[in-house]
Amino acid sequence: MKPPPFEYFCPTGLNEAVELLAAHENSKVLAGGQSLMAMLNLRYLFPDVLVDINRIDELAGIAVASGAARIGAMTRQRVIETNGEIARVAPIFREALKLVGHRQTRNRGTIGGSLCHLDPAAELATLALLHDAVVEIAGRDGGRRRLGIHDFIAGFMMPNIEMHEIVVAIEVPLWSAGHGYAFHEFARRHGDFAIASAACLLEKDGGGAISRISIALGGVGSVPQRLSAAEEFLLGKRGEPGNLASALEFCAGLELIGDFHGSAEYRLSVVRSMLRKSLELALARAGRRDT
Amino acid sequence: MNRLIGKSVPRLEDPALLVGKGRYVDDIHLSDMLHCTFVRSTMAHAAITGFDAEFARSMPGVHAVLTASDLAPMLMSKRMPLSAAPSKEENSSTPFVLQDREVSYVGEPVALVIADSRAEAEDAASAVQVEYEPLPVVVDARKAYEPGAEVVRSELKSNLLNKLHVGYGEVDEAFAAAAHVFADDIWQHRGCGHSIETRGVVVESRFGGSELCIWSSTQMPHDLFYMLVAMLDMDENRLRVITPDVGGGFGPKYCIYPEEIAIPAAARLLNRNLKWIEDRREYFMAAVQERDQYWTLEIAVDADARILGLRGRLVHDQGAYAPKAVNLPYNSATAMTGPYIVPAYGMDVLIVHTNKVPVSSVRGAGYPQAAFAMERMMDLIAVRMDLDRAEVRRRNLIPPEKMPYVKQLKARSGVAMIYDSGDYIASQAETLAAAGWEDFPARQKAALAEGRYIGIGLANAVKGTGRGPFESGTVRVSQNGKISVFTGATAMGQGLATALAQICAEELSVTPEDVTVIAGDTAVTPLGLGGFASRQLVTAGSSVHLAAKSVAAKAIKAASRLMEVDEDALKLEEGRVWIRDGNRSLGLGELAQVLRGAPGFAFPADLEPGLSTSIQWKTDALTYANACHIAEVEVDIDLGEVTVARYVAFHDSGRLINPMIVEGQVVGGIAHGIGNALFEFMGYDETAQPVTTTFQEYLLVTATELPNFETIYRETPSGLNPIGAKGIGEAGTIPAAAAVVSAVENALSPFRIRISQTPILPERLFNLIQAARATT
């Protein structure tokens, strides 16, 4: 099928883009297009106007500073995957991005586009949640606001963003050097949306106990979710098998959704399996640190 | 001699396809061509109570919105005939060219929109207002055939399209005498063909629509030609059907579809060149599928696990219409016994309409279901009697000394089914050895100790190939020495041209590159059947072989007259006829020039004009290929995920003309079968709305899900055709799902799980494992 008709604008400045969106009621931002174009081709969407933000140079780029990495919204997934700085300070990105679609879609797909599409199984949204990322959003008249990822994720495929706003960048707080990390997901085929995924970051103290931990799970519910109860439970523990098994039990408290690709019960089993693997691998990878 | 037969000659098709110079139907661009799309039913069953295209007709670029009544003046019938050989018989099973009263599946074509561009046609199609009044929907074939069930179409009294009994022998006696009787209910689903190229039609209208040239991505150009002659009431000389390069067939392009009639009819009506290219979503809702068969089976064995009898019932989901005479369930029921001796057999076959996309062939055409059902029963015997699964099969395989083996069943053509050749016991033994069957239990035990569930499974299969009644083959030498082969067989990507060129070149002592193969063009080939049932190499190959032989003989004879030497003193070499003991020769082109004749010159006595021969090699019999597949899998019991770790496939398809092409058919077929076992599922909800209409929902297997396949070949030449070949196009697919599921069940033997379905998707497998864990 072919897309429905629309007018196309390709601004080079961010303000111009925001104004175009504000000026046209039924308008849509065209970022990497790897979800939007498919939905247009299938005629699931009928926008009157597309505002292409691919030529707004300031939206792309990666800057790693002490404590945080700032990734421009239009940074291609493939660029993040192959970026040496990101691999050094947040290696989980590379591990997860290898599972995002395929090479051809990662070449064009962007981190901002993924966050705004907000598929519950999206790896990048799960990573953003895992890191307690902050989303920087541009509005009219040069206005900017910063929104924590927990607030950004408003609901099923629903980012907390106005129709005329544009995500500018994602700020990812970094974990200490030598932190443990792992990302596991189960998809029917390589590159498919995951039935469930589990991401984990952790740090150990000098005694080998978990001093900091974050767990985010994708695909199981309407949005990616943190497993805070398990995080709290594992703090101070060494990741003994019994404790890991207990941590998995907290998955029962997740919001679960069943659909054609997997019932709620099935997704629960899958996410437990993924979480077990991620916890084990993250524990094995984490270096001890004297505090 | 065999310079070329049996050699992996590089394909003649490849150079053009590799550089982007293929010519598929959507690559054809005609001047002033308009583009078409269809308004399709959004309801599984409904009466059409209103239709308003007024606004759509006024939209930019729109030329026409045509309904059944608009096309009626162009058509002899609003309904598709049951076969290309039209009969006056009323039928209530074939689809309509366009539906104007009552739709009976989601996707049924209701109107045809024609516009300057496809996009504009789609804009208008979405603006056409069709009012539907919902009617009761029939989703489950098992609940649909009983009297009193709601009907799929109001014109039907019952959804039961046909009921057959297939069988022989004293079935009840066999069961009464049995040491053991094992029973199972088996469900299987096969999904869709999904060639990466969808269907498509381009029509050139000439002389006010009085002449049409049609390009269609079909497996059956001659069938389409005959159908158009009948439906449009056109003279044969005013109509030409050409298959351009076809981007895969896999069965669904075997049917002639309403769209292939509607577009030419509209081209005549409007006297315009038209193009319709199916999009992928349409393919999901309008190209035939193979769907569900529900088998209820009982098998009787003696104390040594030898089969005494097999009986049951097969319910076949036919979908809303029967686009062709229904062959799949008959294939399934007659193929069920496979390579095994089954002394008594009885199968009740119920063919039942549902409000879903019509059903016809997908690669294997009923055989994969039969192999799956039979092989599942063989495993059941082994598991219940605690015997080795291969040993149970060995005891029941037809031994080589019984060849040719006459089955007590008849093919659809009415002739007896005779397995002509093959050594099934040796085939299985060779496969077992290659796959390490004997050593596997030790490896399985070691894996289990590590908490890993690995399993091995096997399946045998037999496939009747080379379906007749004939296929055409003409070999013609032109005066410049170039050789052409014309055939009614249809190339869908298998490498048909290369194989036929090899066969021809072998006889004429030229290179395959000297031969051009023209397949599937009705203007240059008066007769043809097309591509289906693993038939083309056997049938067209035999015709081309005989025709080339005849042309070689004609050339020798003509050279003998012209050079005034005995025929025995001549030989054909490198495209020239040579005197054996000398250096005089005549080229085939020169001979062709003489044999084409010239006005005012005498024609050599006792020679036939033209250096060409047409052969329609005929056959009623099928020649039977056999296969044995062994799969090794690992199952993640938390996910229900199956990984195919190793795969060994044995095939005996008679004499191999081009082993490289054969290998391609086999491994591609296995991949399709693995898809059937683990990935592909065409879902419908309770209102018969299709729920898997994109490649994100309907999963085709990709490179990362497959192992490298190991293949073994044995060549038992067929005695039924002059080239000794048996078909191979479907044989790779047929046992694959059965082998994989056998392996999965074996991997899960600690849980004593029985798997009676395909596909076995992760969640389903997970649920079986959970249930088993709960009870153990």
Place this chain on the structure above:
Amino acid sequence: MRTHLIEMKVNGKACSGEAVARTTLADFLRHTLHLTGTHVGCEHGVCGACTVLVDGVSTRGCLMLAVQANGARVETVEGLASAEGVLHPLQQAFRDQHGLQCGFCTPGMLITLKELLAENPDPTEDEVRDAISGNICRCTGYQSIVAAALQAAKELRRSGSAP
């Protein structure tokens, strides 16, 4: 509807055409520039038949608007063989290894593999499988395509030429 003038360099040659905004890059190449080597198999970004290189990176031609490629450098299957018609090592390997049957997915496979070999001249079998996991082939079962990719990689390493 407004049409856009679109200019791009396709296989080293300057090309231009007019198209409405909704025209995908794949359709523009096929129907405006008549470069029909690039194929369309699903139009929803899954099958990979429409894969082309845009500014050097593989892209689904159905998931990008033609107007977005204005000014871009596009490479398609038509640009792989030499001007004299000598097959690219990948094309030759596909022929040698029977890496194609119907040929419909082949352009996307070739383009995808060209990108792989450019950055990874000595890929493992698993790396090849990963690279083509976004390209669906219904004919081959992939193994001959994998073999072809490995053959081409070897040939390119031997000859020292760029993919």
